[in-house]
Amino acid sequence: MPSLLRFPRPRTFLHLISLRTATEFIAFTLAINKVTGLYGILALLTGYHLNPLQLSHYIYSLAILGLICYLSPAIRQRDADGVVKTVALAWVYVVDSAVNSVYTTLFGAGWFVILAQHLNEGSAGGSKAPGAGTMNDTAGFTSPEHTVGKVDVIATPAPGAMPGQEAVAYASGDGSNLGNVLFERGSVASITVLALLWLIRIYFCLIILSYARSTLRQYIASTSAGQYTQTDDPTMAENPFHAGREEGAGWRGKLGRFMLRFPTRRYWLGRDEGEEEWVRATSGRFESGRNLKIKVPAENGGVGERERRARSGTGPPLPGAGVKGKVPQ
Known part of the structure; x- marks a missing residue:
């Protein structure tokens, strides 16, 4: 497969x-990030109002925090249980990244909708965006309700009053809409920062998946000799969580087989280009032993190594060859 089409497989973090x-x-940074869910739940005890979207996010954060605390110690394990937990930890991080992107999009969309309505209509109270009510209550710029860019004063004569006049003030908005709000200087900077943070998050996903992949392949290398049969595809190692193996029994085996389906089985079990260590570690799983050019000294019908050296005079010296005098009988 061309290298440009392969799923990225970094070997180090920024080299x-x-x-x-x-x-x-x-894993540590993710755990710290999810601790905010605990503070969100504690806010309920103080009587703080949370909308359903916020409450679901805090409960989800606590669930992810529990999984991280359970799976993280397996990073240094090398047995079958450690391999399953390490791969699961990688997928927890990937799934959390996807779910977190949805929450960020919902909250961000709600914020920009409120901002656009505030600048365009002078009030965000009627917004139906997710979390709009809480944002409208906590955002300081929404009070007073009416915010205008300029005031047009139109003077008209008061009926029956010649000495004075009556002035009527009309608020004129600046014509702002959602598009204008998104492309303001401050909004563009916020969107740029979010994009950079998500690029970093994607790279973190690649790193943690690569480590889970290397852990799995090291486990296969350490347990493959004499345990697994040759697979049909010579470029693929056998799944260690196969249903016929001890590691593949029960729910752990089902979970392991399911997790190794994505992004592809070849990503987890396929041979890398120029990966000689992988070939040797798996006892020639990818190449037949007939291709190995190893010469074994002949023992029957040929001259052995010791006899050859003795005939050529390069063998070890005879006992007592360097001792002067008589050898005691």
């Missing part, structure tokens, strides 16, 4: 840090 150290750091 500076090992995958294991980077994975531990990523």
Whole structure:
């Protein structure tokens, strides 16, 4: 498969840090991020009002925090249980990234809709965006309700009053809409920062998946000799969570087989280009032993190594050859 079409497989973090150290750091930062769910639940005890979207996000954060605390210790394990947990940790991070992007999109859309309505109509109270009510209550700029860019004063004579006049003030908006709000200087900066953060998050996903992949392949290398049969595809190693193996029994085996389906089975079990260590570690799983050019000294019908050296005079010296005098009988 062309390298440009392959799923990325980084071997280090920015060519500076090992995958294991980077994975531990990523898991730690994710746990710190999900602690906010605990503070959100504690806010309910103080009587703070949360809309359903916020409440669901806090409950979800607590669930992810529990999974991280359960799976993270397996990063340094090398047995079958550690492999399953490490791969599960990688997928928890990937799924959390996808779910978190949905929450971010919903909250961001709600915020920009409120901002556009506030600038365009002077009030965001009628917005139906997710979380609009809480945002409208907590945003400081929404009070007073009416915000105008300029005031047009139209003077008209008061009926029956010659000495004075009556002035009527009409509020004129600046014509702002959602598009104008999105492309304001401050909004563009916010969107740019969010895009950069998500690029970093995607790279973190690649790092943690690569570490889970290397852990799985190391486990296959350490347990493949004499345990697994040759697969039909010589470029693929056998799934260690196969239903016929001990590791593939029960719900752990089902979970392992399911997780190795994505993004592709070849990503987890396929041979890399130029991966000689993988070939040797799996006892020639990818190549037949007939291709190995190893010469074995002949023992029957040929001259052995010791006899050849003795005939050529390069063998070890005879006992007592360098001792002067008589050898005691």
